[in-house]
Amino acid sequence: MHRVEIDKRGVARLTLARPEVHNAFDDTLIAALTMSLEELAASAAVRAVVLAADGKSFSAGADLNWMKAMAGYDEARNLADARALSRLLWTLDRLPKPTIGRVQGAALGGGVGLVACCDIVVASRQASFALSEVKLGLIPATIGPYVVAAIGERACRRYFLTAERIGAEEALRLGLVHRVVEAEALDRAVEETLAALLANGPAAVAAAKELVFAVGRRPVDAAVMEESARRIAAIRASPEGREGIAAFLEKRKPGWST
Numbered sequence: 001m002h003r004v005e006i007d008k009r010g011v012a013r014l015t016l017a018r019p020e021v022h023n024a025f026d027d028t029l030i031a032a033l034t035m036s037l038e039e040l041a042a043s044a045a046v047r048a049v050v051l052a053a054d055g056k057s058f059s060a061g062a063d064l065n066w067m068k069a070m071a072g073y074d075e076a077r078n079l080a081d082a083r084a085l086s087r088l089l090w091t092l093d094r095l096p097k098p099t100i101g102r103v104q105g106a107a108l109g110g111g112v113g114l115v116a117c118c119d120i121v122v123a124s125r126q127a128s129f130a131l132s133e134v135k136l137g138l139i140p141a142t143i144g145p146y147v148v149a150a151i152g153e154r155a156c157r158r159y160f161l162t163a164e165r166i167g168a169e170e171a172l173r174l175g176l177v178h179r180v181v182e183a184e185a186l187d188r189a190v191e192e193t194l195a196a197l198l199a200n201g202p203a204a205v206a207a208a209k210e211l212v213f214a215v216g217r218r219p220v221d222a223a224v225m226e227e228s229a230r231r232i233a234a235i236r237a238s239p240e241g242r243e244g245i246a247a248f249l250e251k252r253k254p255g256w257s258t
Contacts, residue, residue, distance in 0.1 A: 019055025026066035061109025113143025
């Protein structure tokens, strides 16, 4: 249902592998993905994660057979399933490693949620996106916080309500993706992004990501100012921070780049 491969650089590729159903997810895949992400988060050997998919689609969101089964569940069972998906999204969003979404095709519903939870998204020009839940009489609830954070309330008030298809260039304009390339250049673009990430201190990258969550949606008050000061003081005094400054002053590559 999915694969995890880790190369000698510490780059983990997590691949959705249900192309026959457009990489739609059900409760089994949700549990498996969550477990894999938690293992990657805990591994000191992993420096970055690429979320990819087999076939022509990135993810069609929820599996139709699973949705059909959920229609027969009571509210308590539906709540348990929703909580499991919510945990998957939170785990991906807060992963203490940089994440790259490699989007080669359509991402619908929950598939858009996976995209929104990645730190950096590179998409093929053939990729498309849709928040299609309302077509089924549903709402994009568990993915909502991440999509709103990615594209803003104003855009969500359009696309949550209309379920319109969003092309790759429009997704770029909205901020859902960061780079759009031709299909044949997709892997090269991912590698370029990985090279940029791997050139940086791994602890600093994790701390920088955590910083975004700590201060991103808060007013700049005395508490935020103090917290940001404490964070930079701690990283400056860390072994990695000392090595980075020393390498810069000595005009050499830092230890982590070798």
